Amino acid sequence: METASIDRIAFCEHLAHRTWPSRTQENIGAWILRENEGFTRRANSCLALGDPGMAQGCAIDRVEAWYRQRGLEPCIKVCSAAPDSLDGFLESRGWILANPALVLSKELPAAARMAPDFVITDVPEARWLAHLAAWDGESADKATLHADLARRIPRAGFASWRSGEEIHAVATVALDPTSAHLYDLVVREDLRGRGIGGGFLESLLSWAKDQGADRAYLQVLESNERARRLYAKMGFAEHHRYHYRVGQTTARVSCGC
Helix, strand or coil, rough: EEECCCHHHHHHHHHHHCCCCEEEEEECCCCCCCCCCCCCCCHCCEEEECCCCCCCCHHHHHHHHHHHHEEECCCEEECCCCCCCHHHHHHCCCCEEEEEEEEEEEEEECCCCCCCHHHHHHHHHHHHHHHCCCCCCHHHHHHHHHCCCCCCCCEEEEEEEEEECEEEEEEEEEEEEEEEEEEEECHHHHHHHCCCHHHHHHHHHHHHHCCCCEEEEEEECCCHHHHHHHHCCCEEEEEEEEEEEEEEEECCCCCCC
């Protein structure tokens, strides 16, 4: 159940936009067109908040043309801060619903001592990137796009949970400026269910608090029940929900939430 006001939802969506920066951006009024060569729907979708400065149908035509010119699927991110009639209008035009997801948030308590297994750097190191790409099943091209996007985040920590030379988990904490947004939180598949995720997440939040953040946000697919149980156990509550509407196309399909 959503707990945030429309203004707070819009704030959070713009936070996610700034802390997961696409390669190319262009505006239609207040709407933001985003392109990142197809890597993640978040970075390859139109953030439709506010007034596009023209009739809604004309704005959607512009969105569709912009993505088709770039060989990408037309995609619009829809949340309750979007124009009221947008979702139904897109559905009536045959745009398909995709990737329903939740944004969760948590007020950060006082920073605690971080676990000795926790390591964080201000740039994504080669080993960190290699583990993330392997665990996410990314192709070489997709791994390169992921690395390029990570390096564009204005201020972030790239964290890992280690045992000796072995990396057991990775995550990104993007900061802007008193809020933290968590991305790429992945525990090695054969080690899941052993308590690593909880300890790692606790250290991530402590580090974010130490950097000046007072609230943390993250996104999770609605279907990812295992992750949602962990986040609920760690005190995260639903902030709002969103999904994408995708125009039917044979162009490159983006992925993720």
